[in-house]
Amino acid sequence: MFAVDELKILISHEQIATRVAEMGREITADSRGEPVIFVGVLKGAAVFLSDLVRQVQLDATFDFIGVASYGNRAAPIAEPSRVWDSTGEVRLTKDVDHSLRDKNVILVEDILDTGLTLTFLKRLLLGHQPKSFRVTVLLDKPSRRKLAVEADYVGFTIPDEFVVGYGLDFAEQYRNLRDICVLPNISPEMEQ
Ligand code: IMP
Numbered sequence: 001m002f003a004v005d006e007l008k009i010l011i012s013h014e015q016i017a018t019r020v021a022e023m024g025r026e027i028t029a030d031s032r033g034e035p036v037i038f039v040g041v042l043k044g045a046a047v048f049l050s051d052l053v054r055q056v057q058l059d060a061t062f063d064f065i066g067v068a069s070y071g072n073r074a075a076p077i078a079e080p081s082r083v084w085d086s087t088g089e090v091r092l093t094k095d096v097d098h099s100l101r102d103k104n105v106i107l108v109e110d111i112l113d114t115g116l117t118l119t120f121l122k123r124l125l126l127g128h129q130p131k132s133f134r135v136t137v138l139l140d141k142p143s144r145r146k147l148a149v150e151a152d153y154v155g156f157t158i159p160d161e162f163v164v165g166y167g168l169d170f171a172e173q174y175r176n177l178r179d180i181c182v183l184p185n186i187s188p189e190m191e192q
Contacts, residue, residue, distance in 0.1 A: 001173055007181035010163055011156055016180065019155050023136065024055025026153060027106065035059035036104045039096060042066040044110030047167035048138045052108065066094030069117050090120040100128035110167050111139040115147035
């Protein structure tokens with residue numbers, strides 16, 4: 001593990017707060033007074049979701065979903081139901097608690113990287129037949145994309161660096177950092 005003071009800040013907590021407030025205003029304006037349900041992807045999006053929902057001036061509720069992609073470096077707790085699709089293996093570790101049918105759903109994800117997770121989640125959640133479906137991500141690493149999938153709201157587009165903090169982890173560590181920091185020298189083997 002790296003000491004926190006060895007980490008370089010990529011996006012400061014002040015920059016995050018400013019951008020999250022802007023995103024909240026955009027979502028509020030685009031939703032035209034209709035109620036929305038935010039669905040946060042565990043665990044990385046929990047911090048972002050909690051700040052974002054407080055910047056939205058709408059009737060809003062929230063729910064959480066949990067997935068683990070094959071190759072994700074933080075190995076999930078063994079879970080019997082494995083879901084396969086053409087994007088590879090994605091495991092549902094926690095489903096939403098409420099039906100999303102006829103709801104205005106906003107999926108909240110920490111980071112869009114290869115696009116495998118988001119592709120899986122979009123397909124899964126569109127199966128609920130929501131009234132509308134939008135995706136918001138705090139970070140986007142477009143250079144790593146394997147599948148053509150985009151978010152409706154993006155906080156920051158970042159280069160191909162492994163980042164931690166503000167909910168994002170490395171082996172479950174660093175989620176509570178208030179800034180988004182670059183973790184140095186992360187090899188693909190270490191990410192597994
Ligand atoms: P994707 O399926 O490759 O788009 O990956 C999405 C997931 O990978 C995110 O929800 C994160 O859990 C994880 N991830 C991707 N890049 C990073 C990173 O730089 N830091 C921490 N987690 C990451």
